[in-house]
């Protein structure tokens with residue numbers, strides 16, 4: 198909407214009471230620190246991470262390559278692996294040990310972190326719940342068994358397991374720029390994901406006795422060693438996700454011969470594992486406009502009937518990824534279609550059992566293609582050769598592959614809720630390729646950096662799928678109101694460690710996502726926001742960003758000081774509740790005239806100079822110091838009247854001078870000017886900040902003629918007084934009613950104080966013509982006393 202033609206002026210009310218601030222620069226002041234810079238709350242910039250939010254000239258990160266051979270024993274539900282790890286020390290530091298993550302120990306009753314939240318006894322407890330508690334009392338046999346750990350020459354290495362983390366001692370210090378290669382053999386009992394929870398494991402379909410295996414966090418992985426933290430070896434509890442190092446992978450999976458594999462990376466030997474017909478369909482899919490079934494529904498149904506006792510080995514390669522996951526089952530249907538991003542072909546693919554066919558066949562691969570196209574627009578072009586969605590009745594993300602949900606009813610039909618839930622989860626999990634798989638933040642510490650940013654771009658992507666996409670949360674500001682309304686003891690800042698968050702969904706996903714949407718639509722505008730957000734993605738793609746890198750880049754690239762927003766929305770728990778407390782209405786009175794302007798004559802005397810009353814210690818010592826020459830001694834032209842006055846050489850002149858000042862009363866307005874102001878309406882609004890969070894003030898005027906206009910006032914209006922704003926608007930039309938935040942874009946938790954329905958009767962104000970300060974032509978010039986004094990003294 199266009200801006201109302203008006204001239205605005207603000208009057209700030211001093212001395213009003215203000216609600217208590219957590220931290221205040223001056224507790225007696227009307228403004229605390231809401232608009233102060235974040236300062237030391239953010240880490241000090243350095244050569245690795247600059248104050249602009251970009252990686253610095255000495256930015257470094259570690260690299261870790263893996264060559265893994267894994268065997269899936271379906272009958273005994275066991276995964277056995279042998280891996281060769283090449284660790285590159287790109288840091289400037291010498292390392293004496295390495296830390297590896299043993300995430301499967303999450304399921305172990307002996308080696309888990311056991312930090313899980315307390316739980317209370319209920320009057321009803323599920324069997325699963327009881328079994329879980331029971332099982333944890335003795336060794337349940339889950340978790341990694343490390344059967345061999347040697348250096349490249351086969352010499353055993355010393356290691357220590359601390360719950361879900363393993364420290365490997367290096368036989369010799371690993372200096373900057375050096376590489377260390379080691380070999381590791383391991384195995385573990387695969388957990389039932391449906392009953393034991395967790396992100397990886399198997400799901401058994403009782404009807405046909407087959408399983409979907411989702412192999413995630415399945416191999417011992419290097420921890421991140423960084424410039425900002427050293428080793429990130431905080432225990433895995435099942436909640437806070439992962440911090441991982443980039444590297445290249447070669448993985449060979451030996452699985453039952455009738456299984457189909459979906460995996461991170463590109464398969465190197467389809468010819469050895471697909472039937473000639475399937476291989477032909479794979480070739481056809483490379484140029485198809487629609488998804489092609491490489492393994493058909495009929496083939497998948499047929500495969501379910503028997504279990505092969507033979508095995509096949511699938512070989513995959515993936516470069517520059519932070520992790521590697523795969524899935525294996527004889528139940529899979531597999532379809533694929535190419536999508537072009539900035540001239541580069543990417544294969545969008547889906548894997549699903551017949552139970553999801555009715556939803557995944559028409560939608561999944563197309564949703565994958567839409568997602569990487571949309572995210573590429575808002576961030577960086579999708580850099581990997583494949584993007585895959587797997588139906589596995591959950592939602593979890595890995596590079597190039599993710600596990601999602603969405604199964605039909607037995608008859609193949611589905612509800613609207615299931616359809617949009619499925620599209621939402623596919624877009625979300627595929628979107629995680631960007632946050633955190635490419636823009637590789639530390640999920641163990643900051644859930645919002647991947648979930649929040651990803652949920653935000655998920656929302657933008659859903660809005661581009663269908664103009665009526667039923668988006669709940671993750672975008673529009675009003676959807677976070679119920680959370681923002683909660684009592685303070687149920688809230689924690691977004692800037693909280695992942696493990697410490699109570700309201701995980703709203704805190705890590707929706708509050709950051711709605712906050713970014715408020716920045717984009719209300720505070721910065723789409724153009725500035727999109728440019729800066731893209732710049733953050735570009736700067737930190739294939740690197741390890743921290744929150745300050747994001748906050749700083751958004752300001753650095755947009756020219757918008759957003760410290761107040763980070764402080765309020767990310768570091769605080771206050772809500773927005775702006776109240777329209779009162780309205781005054783006034784009209785210009787064009788029928789009265791001011792008296793003619795008058796000049797005044799005032800008498801002034803020269804201001805008496807200050808005598809130095811007291812010689813302080815420093816003065817005395819300086820005078821006594823023969824090595825000091827004062828400037829006024831070295832150059833006597835510096836000795837003026839005051840120098841002489843201080844020494845009693847000259848006397849103060851008490852002459853009184855006459856001074857003529859222009860009159861404060863102005864000329865009258867011309868008839869033309871009067872006409873201009875005659876139909877103006879002035880409204881003075883008094884607004885108070887009841888929620889504590891500062892936000893822009895958005896005012897919608899509904900005029901007597903039925904039209905509406907919206908005026909947007911930036912949040913900085915609260916700068917001088919964080920509790921109260923008085924603001925006057927001069928409008929061309931008479932106002933019928935006033936509404937704050939008509940589009941519900943500030944997450945105002947109390948909209949009952951946002952309306953003003955009955956306007957007061959107008960008072961009148963007179964309009965005078967303000968005199969410009971420069972003396973007018975023909976007016977006698979006056980001389981100020983100082984000029985006179987200097988003239989007299991011959992300056």
Ligand SMILES: [Zn+2]
Pocket residue numbers: 625629648651
């Ligand atoms: Zn997520």
